Amino acid sequence: MVLRLAVLLLAVLLWPRPALANDSNVLVLFSNGRLLPANVEVERGLRQSLPPGHRGSLFEEFLDAPRFRGTDFEHATVDYLRVKYRSRRPAIIVAAGPESLAFILAHRSVLFPGVPVVHLGVSSAQLGPLPADVIGVPIEYDLAGTIDQALRWHPTVRQVVIVTGASPIDRMLEARLRAEMVRFQPRATFEFLAGVPDAELVRRLGALKGDSIVFSPGYFMNGDGVEMSPRESAVHLATLSAVPVYAPYDTFIGTGVVGGRMPAFFDAGLIAGRIIERLMAGEDPGSIRLPAAQPTALHVDWRQIERWGIQTDGAGPDLIAHYKAPGFLDQYAREAAVALVLFLLQTALTAGLVIERRRRRRAESSILRQRAELAHATRLQIGAQLAASIAHEINQPLGAILNNADAGIMILDAGGSVPSAALRDIISDIRRADLRASEVIRRLRALLAQREVEQRPFGVEDMLHDVEAIMRSEAQLRKVALEFLVPEGRTIVTGDRIQMQQVVINLLLNALDACADVPAGRQRVSVSLKADADSATICVRDRGQGIPLEYRARLFESFFTTRPDGMGMGLSISRTLVDAHGGRIWAEHAEEGTLVSVRLPISPPECIAEACDAPDPRMPHA
Ligand code: ADP
Secondary structure (H helix, E strand, C coil): CHHHHHHHHHHHHHCCCCCCCCCCEEEEEECCCCCCHHHHHHHHHHHHHCCCCCCCCEEEEECCCCCCCCHHHHHHHHHHHHHHCCCCCEEEEEEECHHHHHHHHHHHHHHCCCCCEEEECCCHHHCCCCCCCEEECCCCCCHHHHHHHHHHHCCCCCEEEEEECCCHHHHHHHHHHHHHHHHHCCCCEEEEEECCCHHHHHHHHHCCCCCEEEECCCCCECCCCCECCHHHHHHHHHHHCCCCEECCCHHHCCCCCCEEEECCHHHHHHHHHHHHHHHHCCCCHHHCCCCCCCCCEEEEEHHHHHHCCCCCCCCCCCEEEECCCCCHHHHCHHHHHHHHHHHHHHHHHHHHHHHHHHHHHHHHHHHHHHHHHHHHHHHHHHHHHCHHHHHHHHHHHHHHHHHHHHHHHHHHHCCCCCCHHHHHHHHHHHHHHHHHHHHHHHHHHHHHCCCCCCCEEEEHHHHHHHHHHHHHHHHHHCCCEEEEECCCCCCEEEECHHHHHHHHHHHHHHHHHHCCCCCHHHCEEEEEEEECCCEEEEEEEECCCCCCHHHHHHCCCCCCCCCCCCCCCHHHHHHHHHHHCCCEEEEEECCCCEEEEEEEECCCHHHHHHHHHCCCCCCCCC
């Protein structure tokens, strides 16, 4: 029998507690009146944290303890609550405040037997031993922490004036404060204005000097017996005081007080709501582990911080600044982030473009250098091709010099009087021949020297005259009639004169080659120049073998050649050079032979003026 009973008891104890219904009612019994700001905040927190989907009712009752007390009132309240909630029994009771908790503990067995209780707004000092199903997180008003912070922010302050009220609750707080303030002596002295008549309060607070601050938990009744909420009293005190006022409740923030180290009443409601949620989920009240106290933070009214010039540096990370105008970044954080991202993207893009541009420039200058080197190499090849005619060109004046020198010696050897006119003619001939030889060498050096590529205006006619002088002997040696149809005038293009010279010489060498195997009557090559407003066109025409149809598309390709000793670079490099001058080169099959044309853009007038000022490059250098 005993064993059966023991098993039954164990089963009852271990049986999982049924979860409370989703429509369970919750009754909140507040110690104070309905409009006490702390109650409003607690209710806000509670409602916000009720379990999602909770369909039960939240009932609220107010003991209005500071104003109504006594056994009769208490009994009447018990009767009232019993009758009122007979048909709508709450599943959970919330005791909001110490008076409420005391009332519930005293009358729960009659009113709501077995209903779990969640307490809030009760400090641990006010909590006696509690039944296992009465749980909650104690609230601690950090009076000492607030005073300590205030004294640190006002290091010159020597006196703290503490204002309390005249109701029994006010007196209880006064007693607690008197006990707690002892620890701050001798750092500061404490003067209590406890329940003093309002006129005196007005006078005393208004006369305070910079070595004082005020601390007040507010009061429910002033020294004249007028009842009010502590928040209303805080508004009054902050208006009167000539020095900063500190307080222990967050509901005072906004009344004109600076602030203090305090718990938030809203959070007290939230915490209680979360405990309710766990109870409704079926957790056993005795097994719910809760923190020893609700956390506090340093709440301040930023307008008061600025008003009193308080330096909050080093206040710690838990400073909560109310009424602080949001900074630009707080206000436009998203826009600022977007702008920052765009800025970074733009910077990255710009950097990328700059790097790319540099790389391109480097590549371009490397291409230019290679092109110049290639052009020079092919000019050397031209030099080699022209070797015979160059030798001929130089030999002629050298021969003339020799002949004239021999003639002079003969005259001198003949003895007698030497006719000075004859000698003068001989010496003049020698001088002319010498100039002619040095002119050949000058042109050759200009053609073959390795030099920087130039970008300057030059006359096309001058350039063609130089080509004529260089190629005349070559054509003669090959027995080809070379004709230059260059009209008078100065057609200016901008670029590298030597490179353009090289192009025309290339075309002429090809034309001379093409005439090699044709009858003597067709061995004719002509170079002509036509200019209009925009361009100058140089045409090199021969009556040679012409270009077979199958080769026409490949003429300008590198290494394309039909000659056994050809390199196939002449036309290819010519096109590269003409392109670099913004011009165009093309070949046509003419009626008899080939016509190759080079069109170059004419320079704007300012370049023409510059070219006209420049010395004629055909004149020997000084
Ligand atoms: P290469 O003279 O070394 O062969 P080019 O690039 O100057 O190289 O010429 C390529 C080819 O184009 C020549 O081998 C020749 O077949 C053809 N060609 C060029 N000019 C003429 C021309 N005036 N008449 C006929 N064929 C030509």
